[in-house]
Each structure stands twice: as structure tokens, then as C-alpha cells.
Amino acid sequence: MKRFVLGIVVICWITIVFAAGNGSKVTGILSGKTNKAPVEFATIALYEATTKKLVTGAMTDSTGYFHLEDVPTGRYYLVGSYVGYGETQSEMFIVGNGNQTVDVGVLWIDDKGQVLNEVVVAGRKSTFVPKLDRKVFNVGQDLMSSAGSASELMQNIPSVEVDLEGTVSLRGNENVTILINGKPSALMSGRTRTDALNQLAANSIERIEVITNPSAEYKPDGVSGIINIVLKKEGKAGLNGTLTANTGSHDRYNAGVNLNYGINGVNFFGGYAFRQDRYDRSIFDNRTSPTEYINQTTLGTGRPVSHTLRLGMGVNLSTHDVMEISGSYNRRHFLRSERIESVTKDINHHLEDFYFRNRRADARENMWEGNFLYTHTYGKGNEWSVNYTYSSESEDEQNEYSTMQMENDTKDNEWVWDANYLHIGKVHWQHHLSEWTKLSAGYELEALRAEQNYHVENWDGASFIPDLDRTSDFTHHRTLHSFFATLEMNPGEWSLMAGLRGEYADIRNNLYSLDSITRQHYTNIYPTLHASRKLNEHNELQLSYSLRVNRPEGSDMNPFAERINPLSLSAGNPDLKPEKIHSVEAGWLWHNDTNASLMTTVYYRYLTNQITEVSHLVETRAKNTQRS
Numbered sequence: 001m002k003r004f005v006l007g008i009v010v011i012c013w014i015t016i017v018f019a020a021g022n023g024s025k026v027t028g029i030l031s032g033k034t035n036k037a038p039v040e041f042a043t044i045a046l047y048e049a050t051t052k053k054l055v056t057g058a059m060t061d062s063t064g065y066f067h068l069e070d071v072p073t074g075r076y077y078l079v080g081s082y083v084g085y086g087e088t089q090s091e092m093f094i095v096g097n098g099n100q101t102v103d104v105g106v107l108w109i110d111d112k113g114q115v116l117n118e119v120v121v122a123g124r125k126s127t128f129v130p131k132l133d134r135k136v137f138n139v140g141q142d143l144m145s146s147a148g149s150a151s152e153l154m155q156n157i158p159s160v161e162v163d164l165e166g167t168v169s170l171r172g173n174e175n176v177t178i179l180i181n182g183k184p185s186a187l188m189s190g191r192t193r194t195d196a197l198n199q200l201a202a203n204s205i206e207r208i209e210v211i212t213n214p215s216a217e218y219k220p221d222g223v224s225g226i227i228n229i230v231l232k233k234e235g236k237a238g239l240n241g242t243l244t245a246n247t248g249s250h251d252r253y254n255a256g257v258n259l260n261y262g263i264n265g266v267n268f269f270g271g272y273a274f275r276q277d278r279y280d281r282s283i284f285d286n287r288t289s290p291t292e293y294i295n296q297t298t299l300g301t302g303r304p305v306s307h308t309l310r311l312g313m314g315v316n317l318s319t320h321d322v323m324e325i326s327g328s329y330n331r332r333h334f335l336r337s338e339r340i341e342s343v344t345k346d347i348n349h350h351l352e353d354f355y356f357r358n359r360r361a362d363a364r365e366n367m368w369e370g371n372f373l374y375t376h377t378y379g380k381g382n383e384w385s386v387n388y389t390y391s392s393e394s395e396d397e398q399n400e401y402s403t404m405q406m407e408n409d410t411k412d413n414e415w416v417w418d419a420n421y422l423h424i425g426k427v428h429w430q431h432h433l434s435e436w437t438k439l440s441a442g443y444e445l446e447a448l449r450a451e452q453n454y455h456v457e458n459w460d461g462a463s464f465i466p467d468l469d470r471t472s473d474f475t476h477h478r479t480l481h482s483f484f485a486t487l488e489m490n491p492g493e494w495s496l497m498a499g500l501r502g503e504y505a506d507i508r509n510n511l512y513s514l515d516s517i518t519r520q521h522y523t524n525i526y527p528t529l530h531a532s533r534k535l536n537e538h539n540e541l542q543l544s545y546s547l548r549v550n551r552p553e554g555s556d557m558n559p560f561a562e563r564i565n566p567l568s569l570s571a572g573n574p575d576l577k578p579e580k581i582h583s584v585e586a587g588w589l590w591h592n593d594t595n596a597s598l599m600t601t602v603y604y605r606y607l608t609n610q611i612t613e614v615s616h617l618v619e620t621r622a623k624n625t626q627r628s
Contacts, residue, residue, distance in 0.1 A: 024095045025435055027067040027380055028104040030060050030080045030088075035265045036319040038064025038377060039109060040233070041206065042082035049075040049092045065381030067435065069490075071095050071102075078104060086110030101435055103380070128158065130589050130599055132488075132495045133530045133544065134211040134228075139202065149246070149254065150200035150229060157208060158599075160227065165279070166194035170212070170224035171603070175550060177222035180229050184219075184424060185328075186369045186391035187308070192330055195306045199256055199273035201244045206232045212603065213528065213546040213583055216484040216499025217428070217440060220526045220549045223581050223605075233314075238262065251278045251303070265316035269326075273308040292352060293345045294567070300338035300359075307331050312371075320377045327370045336361040342567065355405040363397040381438070384429040394419040411459035412467070416452075418555075423447040441485040450476040450554035454562060470563065473512040476554030480505050486528070493535075499528040509557050509574045516559060518574040524549070540589040550579040552611065556626060561618075569623040577628045582606040 026046065030039045044066045046055045055076065060066045078090040088109040095102055129136045137157050155162045161169045170176040178188040178197075187196040211218070212225040241259035248254075256273035283298035312326025338359040344352045369391040377383040399414040428442035454472040457464035486499035507520040526549070532542040558572040584604045591597035611628045 024071045024073075024100045024102060025067055025069050026071050026076070026078070026093075026095070026102045026104065027065070027435070028078070028090075029064045029106045029380065030066065030082075030109055031064055031106055031319060032085075033108040033110050035262070035267075035316050037265070037316045037322060038062070039080075039082050039085070040064060042080055042085075042109070044068070045079045045081070046071065046076055047079065049077055061381060063377045063381050063383050067380075078107065080107050080109055082109065128597065130540075130542070130587075130597075132497055132532055132542070133213070133215050134209045135599075137208040137210065139205050139207055148202040149198050149244075150202060150205060151194070151197040153202040153205065154197070154208065154227070157210060159210060159212070166198060168193070168197065168227070170210070170227060173224035175223040177219070177226045178229065179226060181231055182228055183371070183373075183387065183389060185389075186367050186393055186420075186422070187328065187330060190393070192306070192332065192365070192367060192393075195275050195277075195304070195332065196308065196330070198254055199275050199306070199308055200229070201242060201256055201258060203242055203244075204231055204258055206230045213530065213544040213585055215486050215497060215530065215546075216501040216526060216528045217442070217486055219444070219446075219482070220501065220503075220547060221551060223548060223550050223579075223607075225548075225583075250280075251276065267314040269313070270311040271309075274306070276303070276305045278303050291347055293347075293349065294342065295345075296340065296342040296567070298338065298340050300336060302334060302336040304332060304334040306333075322373075322375045324373045325371070327368070329369075330365075330367040332363075332365040332367075334361075334363040334365070336363070353406050355403055357401060357403045360400045361397060363395055365393070365395045367394075368392045380432060382431045384427070387424075387426045387428070389422075389424045391422045392420070411464075413457045413464055415455045417454075419451045420554075421449045436490040438488045439485070440488070442483075444480075444482040444484070446478075446480040446482075448476075448478045448554075450478075452476075452555060452558055454560065471513055472558070472560035472562070474554075474558045474560060475510045475512070476557060477508040477510075478505065478554075479507075493533055495530075495532045497528075497530040501526040501528070509554075511559055511574075513560065516574070518557075520577075522577075524580075538590055538592060542585075542587045542589065544585045546583050548581040548583055550581065550611070552576040552578065552626070552628075556611075561623060563621075564624075567621055569618060569621050571623060571625045573626050573628075575628075576611060576626060577609050579611055579628070580608045582608075 030042050030044065031037065032039055038060070040060055040062045042060045043057060044060065045057045046068055047053065048055055056068055056071070058066045058068045073095055075092060075094050077092045080088045086109060088107050090104050090107055093102055093104060127138045129138060139153065151162055151166055154160045154168060159171050161172065167174055168176060168178065178193065179185070180188060186192070207230045209228040209230065210225070211228060214220070214226050218226060239259070239261045241257065243257045245255040253276045254274070256271060258271035260267065260269045279302040281300050285296040287294040308328065308330045310326070310328040312324065314322065314324040316322055340357040343354045346352050369389065372388045373385065375383055375385040395418045397416040399416070401412050401414065403410045424444070424446050426442060426444045428440070430438060430440040432438050452472070452474045454470070456467040456470040458467050481504045482501055484499065484501040486497060488497040503524050503526065505520070505522050509518045510516070526547045528546040530544040532540055534540045556572045557574045557576055559574050561569045561571040564570050582605065585601060587599055587601035589597065589599045609628050611626050613624060614627050615622050615624045617623070
């Protein structure tokens with residue numbers, strides 16, 4: 001199956017002519033004086049030594065490294081600054097004639113914070129900065145950033161939508177991957193995502209990155225791309241923290257506290273969040289066939305309550321080595337009630353059958369996650385890192401049904417157990433081959449085991465009896481081995497990034513109740529390409545391509561037919577194959593010296609092996625499943 005998706009904001013194309021820049025470069029590293037850790041996303045300003053006039057500026061990367069290009073001949077000094085820290089100034093240096101590189105070494109900045117005699121409140125609005133492979137939303141100090149949640153903050157980001165129930169979509173597509181500090185988190189997947197985004201305080205976020213065509217470094221999952229939430233790194237000595245509380249209509253409450261304590265290069269952090277909500281829904285389903293009419297109404301309400309605890313520590317082992325260990329726990333209790341009313345009439349509108357079905361559901365969910373990260377930096381902007389994450393999610397749901405029909409009344413109890421156990425290991429290395437060429441490579445292993453157990457008991461008038469025809473024990477195993485590499489070059493006015501990711505997948509499905517075992521093996525290659533060219537100081541063109549994938553979940557591959565209601569069945573398909581999405585994007589960026597900017601984009605998606613919903617009759621019930 002194939003599908004075309006075309007999104008157009010503005011179509012524009014200008015012939016690109018290659019041009020290399022002339023001038024020297026100034027490089028260096030900014031580090032904290034106390035904790036010896038690199039200071040990322042700090043501001044580096046270049047001043048002319050005689051006139052003290054600002055010439056240009058740059059921002060440090062995740063390793064504290066910075067470089068300023070096309071610096072003309074002259075005498076200069078640098079000033080480094082970061083919010084909450086002091087300022088540091090370099091010694092005066094000379095940039096000579098011709099293309100050369102001036103390395104100022106390490107600039108040490110006071111990371112203990114500043115003591116102010118007078119407090120001046122000045123709002124700093126959030127800013128949106130397009131990069132080669134992503135668009136960066138730097139969180140400011142406006143009201144939403146100070147008192148809101150991550151969910152509310154994302155409502156202000158172009159191309160990101162958050163509906164009334166908290167569901168996040170990117171360019172109108174809900175199939176989006178959300179990362180925390182560039183890593184997957186169990187809190188940001190499945191049922192817990194909405195609560196986690198509402199519990200995450202906006203003032204704990206440094207920036208949000210929107211990556212519609214991710215590079216080969218990232219997993220290719222997600223039709224519309226990736227939203228990466230980068231949290232603030234607290235490096236200040238002493239104790240600091242935040243306390244937030246929100247309330248809304250419909251019995252909605254949200255509160256949280258985050259604490260941080262730093263001493264002698266060791267940083268302890270933790271937090272607790274609480275959320276309570278209520279949902280109401282109404283569904284009206286009318287079906288018509290040549291022989292009858294079916295009118296069905298569903299009314300329901302739900303009340304989820306969740307608690308989240310997060311603890312961790314970061315240790316600056318040396319100027320070049322950082323280790324972080326963290327863990328989180330989430331508990332969610334979800335009470336639901338539902339009533340279904342269905343009336344069946346013949347072609348003459350005479351009553352044939354009716355049933356009223358009441359449901360009471362009690363679901364308890366638990367999620368554990370642990371993370372280990374070790375990073376070593378060396379040279380100018382070079383690093384390697386090792387990261388391991390383990391997460392465990394489980395849901396125990398009990399449903400009580402009572403049904404009144406024209407011929408008889410029934411009662412049944414239903415138990416559903418879902419659990420996911422996930423291991424992710426990643427080794428990543430990046431190295432600057434030259435001042436304008438960087439190579440990144442790595443390996444990633446993902447091992448998932450998903451379990452789904454389904455059991456039903458029927459009331460026989462005296463007691464509940466197990467229904468063996470409605471019992472299912474299903475296990476889904478998926479192992480992914482991935483190797484990736486990207487090459488980034490910045491020759492003059494051009495910026496180029498090309499990447500390749502190779503993946504081997506091993507999938508096994510086992511439905512024990514039917515003694516059914518299916519396996520899949522496949523290898524895929526995912527190429528990526530990003531290019532941009534600065535036409536002048538205020539205009540830039542961008543072009544990118546990536547191959548994405550949408551994998552079926554374990555429940556989508558479970559062939560057991562679950563009864564949704566007396567008229568409907570739902571079953572998975574163990575032979576489903578992943579969807580592939582070819583994504584192409586082109587854009588034009590304009591900005592001026594006052595941080596005002598305008599970006600127009602045209603994007604095109606071409607989907608193959610589309611997964612579609614299909615339905616057919618099994619006796620008197622409609623059986624819904626999928627195929628690819």
C-alpha cells in the first residue's frame with residue numbers, strides 16, 4: 001500500500017552557488033571554575049580590543065566548545081557569559097592575515113552564581129532558532145515558561161499541537177517520538193505521556209528541539225519526527241529548587257516539587273509530581289445494513305490519579321569526565337465507568353433486540369526506569385559516551401460487566417495484564433576531523449519483551465466460571481541492532497550533514513493459548529541528508545531528507561480476538577510489517593538583527609507498506625484487525 005502526504009506552507013527555490021568564506025577562526029572551551037564541567041549553550045562575544053566594539057558572537061555546544069568564523073585581521077578579546085553565572089574575559093590576542101585558527105584554550109567562568117544587591121525583573125521571551133537538522137525553541141522567562149507545564153509550553157511552538165486531552169502531535173500527526181535529553185524515556189511513551197508532560201515544570205526546561213527529519217544518530221521511529229526536551233543542568237553549589245501547583249476545571253489538579261543540591265562537583269537532584277484529572281466522553285454509532293438498523297450510544301467517565309518520583313546524581317569526575325545515574329517511578333490509578341445502550345431494529349423499524357451494558361474498570365499502572373550515562377570529552381568539541389537505560393511498565397486492569405438483553409441478563413469479569421520490559425544500550429563517538437568537519441558514529445541495542453494476558457469469567461447464576469475460549473497469553477519479543485554514522489561539514493556558507501543507519505530486527509510472537517508462534521527477520525538501511533546555504537547575513541536556504549519507520553506494537557500483532565462489546569471483536573495481525581516513510585523538506589529562513597525571524601517550509605511524505613484497518617463479519621460480530 002502507498003500513500004502520499006504533502007504539506008505546503010510556502011514553495012520557494014533559489015539556485016544555490018557554492019562559495020567558501022575567507023577569514024580566520026577563533027576557537028576555545030568554556031568550563032565552570034568550581035565544578036570543572038563544560039558550560040553548554042553559553043554566549044561567547046568577540047570584541048575589538050581598541051574600540052571595545054562587539055564584532056560577532058557564538059554559542060558553546062554540549063562540550064563547552066565554541067568557534068567563531070570569518071574573523072578579520074585585528075586585536076580582540078572574548079567575553080563568556082551564562083545566565084546565573086558570572087562573566088569571564090580572555091586575554092587580548094591577535095588575528096593575523098590569511099586563513100588561520102587562533103585557539104584561546106580554556107576560559108574559566110564563575111559557576112557559583114552572582115549575588116545581586118538589587119533585583120530587577122525583566123521578562124525575556126522565548127526564542128526560536130533554526131539549526132541545520134532541527135529547530136530549537138529556547139525557553140525564556142515569560143509567564144508560561146515560569147509557571148506553566150511542558151504541555152502548555154509546547155502549545156507555543158510552531159508545528160506542534162496539543163489538544164484538550166493533552167495529546168501531542170507534530171504537523172497534525174500524533175505518531176511523534178518524544179525524548180528527554182536526547183534519550184527515550186518510558187514516561188514519554190504510551191499512556192503515561194500526557195501525565196508526564198503536564199507534570200514536567202516548564203521552568204525546568206532549557207530548550208525544546210523539533211526534529212522533523214532526524215539524522216542517522218536517532219532511531220528512525222515516528223512518522224512526523226522527534227520532539228527532544230532538554231532539561232536544565234543545575235551546576236550551582238548549594239540547595240535550590242522549585243515548587244509548582246495548578247488547578248483547573250473538571251477536577252483537574254497538578255502539583256510538583258524539584259530540588260537540586262550541588263557540592264564539590266557532585267550534583268544531587270530529585271522531584272515529586274502529582275496529577276489528578278477527569279474525562280467524560282460520548283460516542284454515537286449508527287449502522288445500517290439491507291436488513292436492519294443498529295443505534296449504539298456510549299457514555300463514560302474516567303478519573304486518573306498519578307504520582308511520579310525522580311532521583312539522581314551527576315558527578316564531575318574530572319574536567320573531561322562526567323557520570324550520571326538517575327531513576328524514576330510512576331504510579332497511576334485509573335477508575336472508569338461506562339454505559340453502552342444498543343438498539344437493533346428491522347427494515348421496518350420494528351424492535352428486534354436491545355442491550356444495556358454497564359462497565360466498571362479499575363486499572364493500576366506502575367513504571368520503573370533507571371539510566372546510566374558516562375561521557376568523556378577530549379580536544380576541541382570531541383567526546384564519546386556510553387548510555388544504558390532499563391524500563392519496566394505494567395498495567396493490571398479489572399473490568400466488571402453487567403449486561404441486560406431482551407432474552408437474558410449476563411455478568412462477566414475481565415482481567416487484562418500488560419507489561420513491557422525494555423533494555424537500551426548505546427555507544428556514541430564524535431570527533432572533529434578539522435575545524436569544519438565532524439564525524440559521529442555509534443552502536444545501539446534495543447531489547448523489548450512485551451506481555452499481554454487476558455482472562456474472562458462468566459456468571460452462571462451461582463458463581464463465576466472461567467471462559468477458556470476468551471483466555472489469551474501472548475508474548476512479543478523484539479531485538480534491534482543498529483549501527484550509525486554521520487559526517488557534518490561547514491565549508492564557508494554551506495552546512496552539510498549526511499548519515500546512514502543500518503538496522504537488523506529479530507521479532508518473535510507467541511500466543512500460548514492457541515500454540516501459535518511467528519517470527520520475522522529483516523534488515524533495513526535508513527539514509528539521512530541535511531544541507532543549508534547562507535545567501536547573505538539575513539537569508540538562508542535549507543533542504544533535508546530522511547527515511548522513517550512506523551513499527552507495529554506488540555498488541556497490534558496479537559491474533560487473539562478480544563470482545564470489545566457484544567457486536568465487535570478486535571484482533572491483531574502477527575504478519576504486520578513496518579511502514580516506511582520517505583520525508584523531504586525544503587525551507588527558507590529570514591532573520592534580522594533584532595531576533596525577528598520568518599521561516600517558510602514545504603514538506604513531502606511518501607509512505608509505503610501502509611498499515612490499514614480492515615473489518616469483516618464473524619457470525620453476527622464485526623471483527624476489526626489490521627493488514628499491511
